[in-house]
Amino acid sequence: MTQPKLSDRKFGLIFASIFAIFTIVGWYGFDVVLRWAIVCSVAFLALALFVPGLLMPLNRLWGVVTGRIHRVVNFTLLAAFFYLVIFPFGLIMRLFGRDAMRRAPVPKAASYWQPVTRHTDETTLHDMF
Numbered sequence: 001m002t003q004p005k006l007s008d009r010k011f012g013l014i015f016a017s018i019f020a021i022f023t024i025v026g027w028y029g030f031d032v033v034l035r036w037a038i039v040c041s042v043a044f045l046a047l048a049l050f051v052p053g054l055l056m057p058l059n060r061l062w063g064v065v066t067g068r069i070h071r072v073v074n075f076t077l078l079a080a081f082f083y084l085v086i087f088p089f090g091l092i093m094r095l096f097g098r099d100a101m102r103r104a105p106v107p108k109a110a111s112y113w114q115p116v117t118r119h120t121d122e123t124t125l126h127d128m129f
Contacts, residue, residue, distance in 0.1 A: 011059040012048025016041045 019041035026034040047055050093100065102114070 008055045008059050009048050009052040011062065012044045012052055012055045016044035016048060019044065 019037045022037040023034050023041060026032045026037065044055075102112075106112070
């Protein structure tokens with residue numbers, strides 16, 4: 001699938017902005033003039049405005065790189081969230097004897113059916129979701 005040249009132009013403008021931000025942060029934050037960032041920003045800006053088609057290979061390469069980064073970061077963040085938030089929360093609930101889903105078997109119970117305790121009438125059911 002080929003992307004229109006506008007996408008390559010946006011790619012160039014975005015990278016020109018990123019390098020300009022590097023320049024500004026380096027100048028204001030650290031009192032350092034980053035000449036390489038200025039050159040990159042001007043180059044991306046000129047290419048994006050005048051010949052965006054030349055940025056197509058970089059745009060495609062950037063898409064491949066970000067796809068691979070996404071695979072790693074996605075699973076890393078999901079694992080970190082699970083093991084740092086959900087798993088400890090579940091352990092704490094289990095230590096305090098909380099069974100939110102009522103999964104513990106009750107041998108003396110005739111049925112596991114739970115009656116609905118919330119109030120329902122025509123005013124609460126018109127927009128359920």
